[in-house]
Structures are given as C-alpha cells and as structure tokens.
Amino acid sequence: MASIKFDNIGKSYGETEIIKNLNFGVNDGEFMVFVGPSGCGKSTVLRMIAGLETITSGEIRIGDRVVNNVHPKDRDIAMVFQSYALYPHMNVYDNIAFGLKIRKMPDAEIRKRVKDAADLLGLDKLLDRKPKALSGGQRQRVALGRAIVRNPSVFLFDEPLSNLDAELRVQMRAEISKLQHRLNTTTVYVTHDQVEAMTMGQRIAVLRPCTDNPLDTNLMQCGSPMDLYDRPDNIFVARFIGTPRMNVLPARLSDDGTEVELFGGRMPVSDQFREAALRMRGREVMLGIRPEHIGAAHEVDWRLTQPLQGQVEMVELLGHEAILHFKVGDHVLTGRLASHGRLPTPGDTITMQLKCEAIHLFDPVTELRLR
Amino acid sequence: MADIKTKNHLLLHVVLISFTVLATYPVLWVLALAFSGQQSVGLIDLPKDPGFIERFRSILPMPAHLSVSNFTEVWTDQDFGRWMWNSAVVSLMTTMLGVFLACTAAYAFSRFRFPGRNTGMLMFLVSQMFPGTLMLIPLFIIIVKWLELGNTYVGLVIVYATTAIPFCVWMLKGYFDTIPYDIEESALIDGASRLTIFWRIILPLAKPAIAITALFSFMTAWNEFILASIFMESELNYTAPVGLRFFVGGFSSQWGYFAAGSVIVSLPVVGLFLHLQKYLISGLTAGSVK
Numbered sequence: 001m002a003s004i005k006f007d008n009i010g011k012s013y014g015e016t017e018i019i020k021n022l023n024f025g026v027n028d029g030e031f032m033v034f035v036g037p038s039g040c041g042k043s044t045v046l047r048m049i050a051g052l053e054t055i056t057s058g059e060i061r062i063g064d065r066v067v068n069n070v071h072p073k074d075r076d077i078a079m080v081f082q083s084y085a086l087y088p089h090m091n092v093y094d095n096i097a098f099g100l101k102i103r104k105m106p107d108a109e110i111r112k113r114v115k116d117a118a119d120l121l122g123l124d125k126l127l128d129r130k131p132k133a134l135s136g137g138q139r140q141r142v143a144l145g146r147a148i149v150r151n152p153s154v155f156l157f158d159e160p161l162s163n164l165d166a167e168l169r170v171q172m173r174a175e176i177s178k179l180q181h182r183l184n185t186t187t188v189y190v191t192h193d194q195v196e197a198m199t200m201g202q203r204i205a206v207l208r209p210c211t212d213n214p215l216d217t218n219l220m221q222c223g224s225p226m227d228l229y230d231r232p233d234n235i236f237v238a239r240f241i242g243t244p245r246m247n248v249l250p251a252r253l254s255d256d257g258t259e260v261e262l263f264g265g266r267m268p269v270s271d272q273f274r275e276a277a278l279r280m281r282g283r284e285v286m287l288g289i290r291p292e293h294i295g296a297a298h299e300v301d302w303r304l305t306q307p308l309q310g311q312v313e314m315v316e317l318l319g320h321e322a323i324l325h326f327k328v329g330d331h332v333l334t335g336r337l338a339s340h341g342r343l344p345t346p347g348d349t350i351t352m353q354l355k356c357e358a359i360h361l362f363d364p365v366t367e368l369r370l371r
Numbered sequence: 372m373a374d375i376k377t378k379n380h381l382l383l384h385v386v387l388i389s390f391t392v393l394a395t396y397p398v399l400w401v402l403a404l405a406f407s408g409q410q411s412v413g414l415i416d417l418p419k420d421p422g423f424i425e426r427f428r429s430i431l432p433m434p435a436h437l438s439v440s441n442f443t444e445v446w447t448d449q450d451f452g453r454w455m456w457n458s459a460v461v462s463l464m465t466t467m468l469g470v471f472l473a474c475t476a477a478y479a480f481s482r483f484r485f486p487g488r489n490t491g492m493l494m495f496l497v498s499q500m501f502p503g504t505l506m507l508i509p510l511f512i513i514i515v516k517w518l519e520l521g522n523t524y525v526g527l528v529i530v531y532a533t534t535a536i537p538f539c540v541w542m543l544k545g546y547f548d549t550i551p552y553d554i555e556e557s558a559l560i561d562g563a564s565r566l567t568i569f570w571r572i573i574l575p576l577a578k579p580a581i582a583i584t585a586l587f588s589f590m591t592a593w594n595e596f597i598l599a600s601i602f603m604e605s606e607l608n609y610t611a612p613v614g615l616r617f618f619v620g621g622f623s624s625q626w627g628y629f630a631a632g633s634v635i636v637s638l639p640v641v642g643l644f645l646h647l648q649k650y651l652i653s654g655l656t657a658g659s660v661k
Contacts, residue, residue: 052556073562085553089575099561146561 002063002076002153002186003028004049009058011044018044020210021217022058026188026203031180033201034190036240040207041218042190046156049188050079062154078147079156082163084139086131086146092118093127096145103150117145120179137168144176148183155180157189161196173200194241198225206237235367238288238360244323244334246288250364257281260359263328267306267356276370277361285370288360291323294335297353304356308333312348326350399432404630408438412626441631451632453607454614459639460524461599461610462592465531469588470581473536477543478569482555492544495537503534504597511601522604530602531592539584546580547573582650590640611636 004026011019019041026032034042047053048060051072059066067075078099086095093114100110118124121141131139140160147155157176161169177200180187191197197204205222220240221233232238238246251262257278259266269277294308310328315337322339325332335352337343344350361370407414414434417425445451479485480492510530511521520526550573558568574581596612603609609617615636618629 050556050560052559072556072560077560079557079560081553081557083551083553085551085557087554087558087572098558098563102562102567146557150561 003061004154004186004188005059005061006045007059007061009045009048009060010056011041011048011053012056017210019048019056019218021215022219023217024205024219024222026186029184029186031177031187031189031200031202033197033204034188034207035192035194035197035201035204036207036218036220037209038192039209041209042192042207043158045207045218046079046158046188046190049075049154050077050156051075076153077156078150078152078154079158080140080143080147080160082159084131084143084163086139086142088131091128091130092123092134092142092145095131095142096123096149099146099150113149113151114145117149120148121145121175136164137172140164140172141175144179148179153186155185155187157187159191160189161191161193169196176200195243198229198241201225204228204241206240208236208240231369232288232360233369235286235288235362238362238369242290244291246290246360247294247331247333248286248288248362249331249333251285251287251361253277253281253283253285255282260285260287260361262287262306262354263308265306265308267354267359268304269361270357270359273361273370280363280370284364286362286364286367288362289354289358291334292336293355293358294333294352295355296337297351299338300353300355302353302355302357305353306356307351308354309349309351312344312346312350314346315343317343324350324352326352396432401630401633403432403434404626405441405634406437406439407434407627408436408440409434410625410627441627442635445628445631445635449614449618449628450606450609451611451614451635454609454611455635457524457603457608458593458611458636461527461531462589464524464528465535465592466585466588468528468532469535469539469591470585472532473539473543473584473588474574474577474581475569476536477540477547478573480540480544481547482552492541495540498537506534507598507601510598514602521602522608527599527602527610528592530598531595532588535588535591539588542587543577543580543584546577550576578650582647586643586647589643593636593640 006022006024009019009022010017022045034045036042044053048055049062049067051067051070055068059068061067062075062077087098090098096114096117097110100113105113114127115124118127121144123138123141123145126134126138126142131142134142140163143160160176161172164172173196176189189196189200203222203224206220206228207218208220210216210218221228221237223231225241228237228241232241232246235248239248249262251260253260253269254266257280258269258274260269260277295302297305297307308328310326310333312324312326313332314325316323316325317339320339322337322343324335324337324344326335327333333352362368363370403414404412413429414432415425415429417429421429480488514526514530515521518526518529520529554572554576555568558572563571594612595610596616599610600613600616603613611632615629615632617623618625618632
C-alpha cells in the first residue's frame, strides 16, 4: 500500500495546458474517485500516475518516492483499462499470469496466485477460454484479476464500467468496492458518472477543464461524497454532483443581510451563511437548491418554506417518484413529487414549496460558496 | 416462380462455368504441354485438310499421350534442380530479411513519433512509383561495381529485399495501427519491455499481415526474372525463372521442358500459400477491447 501525492502538477501538449496547479493527495488504502466531464483531464492524471503520460511540471509521489521519471513497470501499480485491454491471443490463465511471468516469478507461485484471483472473481471455470469467448462482465473480471494478482501498492481504474450494460455496471460496481475493501489497496478510480463516484468513493475529487487563468486549477473540490453533496465549494460541483442537478438561480441578499430574496419572496439566511451574507448584504448572489428540497405542500413537512408558483413544463415519472420541471419567470426549476396520486400535466399552474434551510449561496462572480 | 428461379440458377452457372474455363484454360494448356512428353506447342498434328472435329480437338488442352518424361528430363538432363535450389535460397533469404526489417520498421512507424516519420513513409511510397527497370542501372552499379556482389546470392537478396520492403512496411504499418494501443500500455504496466511487447504481444497478433508480407516477399524473389538475369552471369547461379527462359527462344524451342519447369516452379508458391492460408484469418484481436 502507498499514498499518492500531487505537488503542483501540470501537463501541456504544446501550447495547450490540460492540467494546471494540481495539489492534493490520496491516502494510504483509500478509494479515491476522480470525476468530471469529458476533457477535464481525469484520465490524463490517472495516466500520469501510471507513467503512461509524462509530467510537464510538478512532482508525483507514490509512497515516499518521486516517480516522475520512473518506468510504469517499476511504480508497483496495476491498471484496469476502460477497454479491458486483454491479450486476445492468450487464454484467461495466461492473461492473468502474464505480469507474473514477465517478473520471472516461480511457476508454483504463479499458479497459486492465479488460482486465488480466479476463485475470488469467479473465473475458475473460464481459465482456458480466450477473451473473445467471454462476456463483457467476464472480460472485465479478467482485467481485474490481472490487476490484483500482482498485489500492487496502487490500483488504477480508468472508467472500467463504461462498456458494460446498466445492470452489469451496478453489479460490478459493488464487486469492485467489495474487492477494494477486502484488499485495502490504495485505489484511484476515474469515471464521468457521478452516481459511480458517489456510491464507490471514500473521497471524490471533482475536476473540470482548466481555463486560461494561470492561477486556475482543474481540481474543483476534493472530499467525502456527502461533503460534496451537502457543502459544494462552488457552482460547478453543486451542479455536477447530484441527479437531477441542483437548481441555481439569481437571488439577492436583503440590505441587512439576514434574508435572501427570490422571485419576490423572502427567506431567512441559514446559520452557515450568516457571516458571509452580512458581508455581502444588499448584493446579488446565486442561490442553489436541490430538487428534493422543492416539493408539493401536502407532501412535505418542512419547518420553513417559501412558496414558488409556476407553470408545469414536463413531468418525468421514475416509479417511486416523479421529477417535475416547472417554469417560474424565465427560469425552469426542477422539483420532486411523490409519483402516486394525481400528477400535474404540462401547462398546469402549480405551487411548490422550497425548503429554506436547504439553500446554498454562491458568489455570482467567483462562483464560490459563501463562507 | 420456381421456373424463373431454376432459369436464373442455370444462367448463373453458365456464366460461372464460362469464366472458370476462361481463367483456367491457359493453366490447363501448360499442364497439358508438360504432361505431353513432346516439345512442340501444338498438342496434336493436324491433317492437311482438317475438319471441324480436328480443329476443335487441336484447341483442347488435352495431350495425345500422357507422359512425365518432360519432368524427369528437366531434372536429369538440365541444371533445373540447381536453379530451383538457387531460387529457394534467394527467396527464403529475401523473405526472412524482408519480413524482419519490414516488421521492425513498420512497428516503429506505427507506434513512435520521431522527426522524419511522415517523410520516411512518403519516401517508401515514392520508391514504389518507379518501375523496377528504372532502378536497374543504379542497382547494378551499387551491387556489382561498388559492393562486388554480382553473381552472388547476397547481392540478389539485397536487391530483392530493398524492392519488397517499402510495400511490406506500408502493409504492416496499416495492420499494426489497428492493434489497440491499450494492449501495449497494459503490457507495459505488467512489466514488459518494448522488445517483449513486440515479440510476445504484437507479432502474434499480426500473424495474418506477416503471412501476407512473407508471401509477397517470397513471390517477389521467386518469380523475378529481369534483375536475376542481369546479376547472375554464371549459368550455375541462374534462378529458376532465368533458367526457364533458356528452354525457349534463341536456338531452342523446348516448350515441353518449359511447361514442365513452369509447373515445378509454381508448386512451392502454391504450397506456401496453402501453408500460410491458416494465418490469413481476420479477428485475431477480437475480445481484446470492447
């Protein structure tokens, strides 16, 4: 096991900067998830840890060692690729054993390790098969087997479940989590799927494409899943984490900074924003509210609420609940309704309740959370 | 309905059979000459005033008598065995050298980014635009005058390999490009060196392309006539195509030997093709990546 530390990491392709000023760490034995939209550099960071991409500036440490110029094979890591990247001309046994054979491990030890990994992953009956005779899930298990058999210090996963169907993805998600918990190996897992990030990661690093600002960084926030969900550091994280995404609307702080005005109504500022609201009194802010905190009056029993009247645009029925899209002024908001009973139809006028304690406030210029 | 289907079927077969006859007629004629035991091109002697049957019979590739004498005499009375041996040595050496150099070069062109990469590939292509005879004089000067390798196997192998390699590199590079790079990166992390990846991952996956390359290199050398006739001066060093040429033309017209020799010369290529056929399968990388 080993920790990973990023010290001011940068990566450029010619003039184009992909990664900028990346500073954070992955703890020993931790399951860290990198999440972000396409082009945010999450796979590039993973490949830099693996040694498959060079580092333009800064230092990466695995354990106590700076690995900037260390060959991938000497980094004591194992990687699972999105495409599985199995050796198609070798059977499952040889695929799993390849890394051990290359490292000239005794045959008996190789057999034992491959058998243990195959038993763990349910591949024991498939050892003679070639990859083309396996299903997607089985191939992904072989790729996992190839990683765990070497007993590395760090596991790297590059969107390993993207090619699987929805059901298998849920199943493999649980299997990978269990495996990591059991092996307790430091793991970095890259995904663009925030549900995967929330369900699997002990901590999540949210990345986004960097801008031209030299002080900018790709890292938007790094913390536990509930930290990111309950206390997003900025509007990007607020919108990226959570499905359906958070409503973010322009609002205004009252002149004494104790209330926030939205669509003509007033709500008290919650304790966590009180100091910042006082500093910014009388100014525009961005107000964030999650869809589950906008509900029908007869379905919720929140202490402090603010009514929002609008026109229904669309209702998405999910079975256990329905997602309501309704228009207030120029803004389309998303709320939640219980799915049983009479649901509104597009064009209906509806009054929803907003939970006042659940609002988030952001600076409209810096887009950072008010503190 | 069934009638129309049968008629279409019949028509299709008539067309197919006609083309088959057209395609195989010259080959059958060579076979007939080879097994006729005689040296003239005509398989039967026409009477002075031939009828339709005689005329039709004369264009059928069917010898009057079957005999293997042309084959045995080609081996015993002529130096044909020696010429075949020369061809085999030159062709196998060309194949080995050509495939080895083409594989390594194509892998480098496919996987590494280095200055001159695109120019290099373009130069290979440009070299294919000129006819072989245009290269005759410079090759002769380099191989015979400068390197003094005229009339040797090595000289001819160098000439053949250099002419075959550009095409082979292009073909192999195209194939290497289709092998997902993820596989190599995965092997790199597994601890394999570049050389190990090349030998244990890339080459086994590129078997179909290598088989084609080998076949092409072999056939280039095996069938070539002009360069061999210029570079190999001594009769003992003739390759099979050069030797064959001496059965006909000039003061001789031993068409029977020529046909028998042609059949013998074509056998190794047919054998090689049948042997390599099993590698000419698609889908070797199936299952590797999604």
